[in-house]
Amino acid sequence: MxxxxxxxxxxxxxxxxxxxxxxxxxxxxxxxxxxxxxxxxxxxxxxxxxxxxxxxxxxxxxxxxxxxxxxxxxxxxxxxxxxxxxxxxxxxxxxxxxxxxxxxxxxxxxxxxxxxxxxxxxxxxLFGVTGLTAWVGLWKVARLLPAETVFVSGGAGAVGSAVCQLARLRGSKVIASAGSDAKVVMLRDQFGADYAFNYNDGDPLQHLHEAAPEGIDVYFDNTAGPQLEAALSALKPRGRIAMCGAIAGYNTPIAGPRNLAIVIGKRLRIEGFIVSDHIGDFPEFFAEVGPALKSGKLQxxxxxxxxxxxxxxxxxxxxxxxxxxxxxxxxxxx
Ligand SMILES: NC(=O)c1ccc[n+]([C@@H]2O[C@H](COP(=O)([O-])OP(=O)(O)OC[C@H]3O[C@@H](n4cnc5c(N)ncnc54)[C@H](OP(=O)(O)O)[C@@H]3O)[C@@H](O)[C@H]2O)c1
CATH class of the missing domain: 3.90.180.10 (Medium-chain alcohol dehydrogenases, catalytic domain)
Structure with a gap:
């Protein structure tokens, strides 16, 4: 049959x-x-x-x-x-x-x-490859510490909302961006961002200065484009960028950041990653995310x-x- x-x-x-x-x-x-x-x-x-x-x-x-x-x-x-x-x-x-x-x-x-x-x-x-992408980018690539500040673009999306929640769970300060005011409310109220902004409204770098006058430690990049440029300027010396995605250029290629040379003087570390290289991390990921999902700390x-x-x-x-x-x-x- x-x-x-x-x-x-x-x-x-x-x-x-x-x-x-x-x-x-x-x-x-x-x-x-x-x-x-x-x-x-x-x-x-x-x-x-x-x-x-x-x-x-x-x-x-x-x-x-x-x-x-x-x-x-x-x-x-x-x-x-x-x-x-x-x-x-x-x-x-x-x-x-x-x-x-x-x-x-x-x-x-x-x-x-x-x-x-x-x-x-x-x-x-959150309990699959999407959550693992956030987890690997934060803990294995950027090596974010609890006392540090992370900025994530695409914060209201699949990976971004996982980044916000996981970083908050370990006590970091979270700055997140999204493309509408409704998503900004969601970032604050549901995904736990300490500061959220609409990247279509105003200069992203001004938002980052307001959110973290002392600078950011980590940028979790889902978009590239103008937000990557702003993050490069806002990063502290020895800051890190986990390059996860570049969606701003997927349909039509875009130019790279004009301020890339900042990487040298600030001794920044930029590292791209592909989640499929990290499937072996699933047990460690499940051990953290499973109980948090069950208890409602992660959604x-x-x-x-x-x-x-x-x-x-x-x-x-x-x-x-x-x-x-x-x-x-x-x-x-x-
Ligand atoms: N490295 C890896 O292994 C790996 C694994 C999974 C995903 N990724 C990457 O991670 C990123 C997020 O993936 P996802 O599955 O979580 O998708 P998603 O964030 O749920 O959806 C994509 C979001 O991107 C935003 N967007 C669309 N066009 C944009 C533009 N021109 N500039 C800025 N933002 C734009 C939109 O949100 P707004 O309305 O807020 O603009 C949209 O909701 C993607 O770049 C993806 O390729 C990488």
Missing amino acids: TTKSREIRLAARPHGEPKPQDFALAQVELEEPAAGEVLVKNLCFSVDPYMRGRMNEGKSYVPPFVIGAALEGAAVGRVAASNQSALPVGALVCSTFGWREAFVAPAATLRVLDPTLAPPSAFLG SHETVIEGIENAPAAFSSLLRSGDSHTGKMVIHLS
């Missing part, structure tokens, strides 16, 4: 902002799982800014998406049929097979999740979009500033 599944494929490489015609919704028939394989029906999948880079041609740290193939990415689903005794029907699993309703794959390629720890979608957000905030057919528009909106999305964006499948 076969199973029908819909998937979103890359139809064309976008130029600038992705358009509806750059994607295609297709239906496939899945065969029953062969020996060692399982059939998984997805409950939700992740929408991630880094996917924009994979839509371009050319070499990067991950291969580009293939035109005509389903978009890969993190997804959480349940085993619906199994030909591998170690992974029974009903098990909750995380995969990287992406924007599909269902798929057949070797059981060995899946990460088994404990459903008692968090709701399925949280494994894509997994999500923007939920229903239906696979709405994923391309949701993705395009993520690459724009706006109020339509906060926290982790996930697509729910019924």
Whole structure:
């Protein structure tokens, strides 16, 4: 017996902002799982800014998406049929097979999740790779200390909201930015920022001077662009930058900071990182984040979009500033 599944494929490489015609919704028939394989029906999948880079041609740290193939990415689903005794029907699993309703794959390629720890979608957000990205950037890359001050751009987004909460949990002072006044309120009231500002309203450097007249110790960069330039000026000598993302230039490349030479005199350390190099840190991450999530000290905030057919528009909106999305964006499948 076969199973029908819909998937979103890359139809064309976008130029600038992705358009509806750059994607295609297709239906496939899945065969029953062969020996060692399982059939998984997805409950939700992740929408991630880094996917924009994979839509371009050319070499990067991950291969580009293939035109005509389903978009890969993190997804959480349940085993619906199994030909591998170690992974029974009903098990909750995380995969990287992406924007599909269902798929057949070797059981060995899946990460088994404990459903008692968090709701399925949280494994894509604060309790998954998104939370790990914040955790690695703060503690392993920037090595933020409790008495220090961190500034995070994209603070109301998936990684940014995790950065705010994790840094506050260990006692650091948090300055965060976002692209609207409503998000600024959220940064203060829900994500614990000591000072929050709208980067579209006023000069980011003036905001940083007001928030931390003595300077900042760490900048967690999700955006690059004008906020990186401001952070370079606001950093104290021997300050650190964890370069996580550069979303301001994903659709259209932007120029680098004009004040880069500040790095020399201030002896700054700038370090980029890719979370997939740190999957081995998951046990240490779970040990800190698990209890904090259970006790309510950390909150997994999500923007939920229903239906696979709405994923391309949701993705395009993520690459724009706006109020339509906060926290982790996930697509729910019924
Ligand atoms: N290094 C890694 O391993 C790794 C892993 C995961 C994510 N990342 C990176 O981390 C960053 C955040 O990812 P995320 O998943 O948490 O996404 P997100 O922050 O939830 O969503 C993206 C946000 O970026 C902001 N934005 C859009 N265009 C912008 C622009 N031109 N200038 C400034 N901000 C803009 C928007 O917020 P506003 O409305 O507030 O502008 C939007 O909500 C991205 O750069 C991503 O590529 C890196």
